Amino acid sequence: MKTQVYFEEIVVGEEIPHRVVETLTTRSIVKWAAAVKDFYEIHYDKDFARAVGMRDVIAHGPNKCALLSRLLLEWMGEGGTLHKISCTHKASNFPGDKLTCKGKIKDKYSKDGRHYVECEVWVENQDGIVAAPGKALISLPAKKS
Amino acid sequence: MKTSGDSLITQQMREQIGKEIDFGPPFEVEKGAIRSLAEATNFHNPLYLDEKYALSRGHSSVVAPPGFAAYDLPLGAPLGVLKFPFEIASGLHGSDEWEYFKDIYAGDVLTPKGKIIDLIEKAGKMGRMLFVVSEVTFTNQRSEVVAIYRPTEIFIAGQTK
Numbered sequence: 598m599k600t601q602v603y604f605e606e607i608v609v610g611e612e613i614p615h616r617v618v619e620t621l622t623t624r625s626i627v628k629w630a631a632a633v634k635d636f637y638e639i640h641y642d643k644d645f646a647r648a649v650g651m652r653d654v655i656a657h658g659p660n661k662c663a664l665l666s667r668l669l670l671e672w673m674g675e676g677g678t679l680h681k682i683s684c685t686h687k688a689s690n691f692p693g694d695k696l697t698c699k700g701k702i703k704d705k706y707s708k709d710g711r712h713y714v715e716c717e718v719w720v721e722n723q724d725g726i727v728a729a730p731g732k733a734l735i736s737l738p739a740k741k742s
Numbered sequence: 743m744k745t746s747g748d749s750l751i752t753q754q755m756r757e758q759i760g761k762e763i764d765f766g767p768p769f770e771v772e773k774g775a776i777r778s779l780a781e782a783t784n785f786h787n788p789l790y791l792d793e794k795y796a797l798s799r800g801h802s803s804v805v806a807p808p809g810f811a812a813y814d815l816p817l818g819a820p821l822g823v824l825k826f827p828f829e830i831a832s833g834l835h836g837s838d839e840w841e842y843f844k845d846i847y848a849g850d851v852l853t854p855k856g857k858i859i860d861l862i863e864k865a866g867k868m869g870r871m872l873f874v875v876s877e878v879t880f881t882n883q884r885s886e887v888v889a890i891y892r893p894t895e896i897f898i899a900g901q902t903k
Contacts, residue, residue: 619784632775632782634814649832658835659809659893660783666808666840667785675789675799679808683839683892 601674604705604712604739613700613716615672617664621656621694629660651689658686661696661729665718668698669733676738684718684731695723703732711736750828750863750872750899758823758858765819765856765878773848775813776806783807793848806846809838811854811880811889820858820874820895828870831900836873839892844882851883859892870899 619625623641630640638645639655646654662684669679690696697720704715713736720729773793780790788795789805796804817835846852856878864871878891 628782632778633812659838662838663783663809667783679842681841685837686835
């Protein structure tokens with residue numbers, strides 16, 4: 598069982614004390630393609646990818662959004678709920694890229710009996726280039742509800 | 743003959759905003775598909791992979807990871823109704839936005855209903871670009887809205903037609 602994070606423990610401005618780190622491979626990209634059945638050739642056919650200006654096949658954007666979701670769910674524990682997540686795909690990622698998913702607490706508030714936390718989240722590569730900046734809204738259990 | 747000063751967004755295209763378009767038929771959520779998605783992100787959460795565990799936590803079966811509803815979703819569906827006044831030089835997936843309302847379980851049947859909600863023209867380093875923002879609402883077999891997905895597809899404009 599993972600540890601549960603509680604609303605009272607959240608400090609606005611702090612970085613989320615968890616990271617997801619994954620190194621992309623052609624295999625990992627193809628696994629994602631098969632899992633969601635997105636077979637656009639740019640994700641597995643190097644010749645096709647090069648013809649449209651990429652140096653190699655690229656990861657699917659939604660794959661990065663899913664890794665950001667994993668970051669939040671692994672961190673907050675099963676008692677937390679992911680309500681919203683969004684991210685923009687600013688840079689392409691290629692096999693060999695080491696993706697690190699990080700987050701920061703932007704705000705916390707209670708409304709209608711739920712305890713919400715707004716987070717800034719992003720995926721960066723091994724050079725610190727932010728490939729997918731985004732934001733999320735989660736809710737957490739409170740020790741004293 | 744269009745000139746380069748013409749908008750990438752025609753009246754025909756604007757008229758498509760808000761109209762329902764086909765984002766695929768209802769589909770059953772399969773345990774194997776849930777496992778494949780969990781494995782594709784190295785997210786080995788027992789809620790996705792171990793039915794006994796999921797049941798012990800009060801769920802009706804294994805839970806689908808976030809983003810699952812986009813399984814086999816035809817992201818290019820708007821191209822079926824938008825008549826572009828330009829050739830597409832290339833296409834990119836621009837952004838993702840998800841709202842989640844209910845858990846999705848193996849055995850659920852999800853129905854996608856979608857529409858184009860915005861068309862935006864921008865100029866960038868790759869040239870003139872059209873952003874097509876869609877909204878797909880997923881409803882389960884109990885008529886509960888489980889998730890709303892708003893993907894943005896970007897089309898780089900080539901030659902005008």
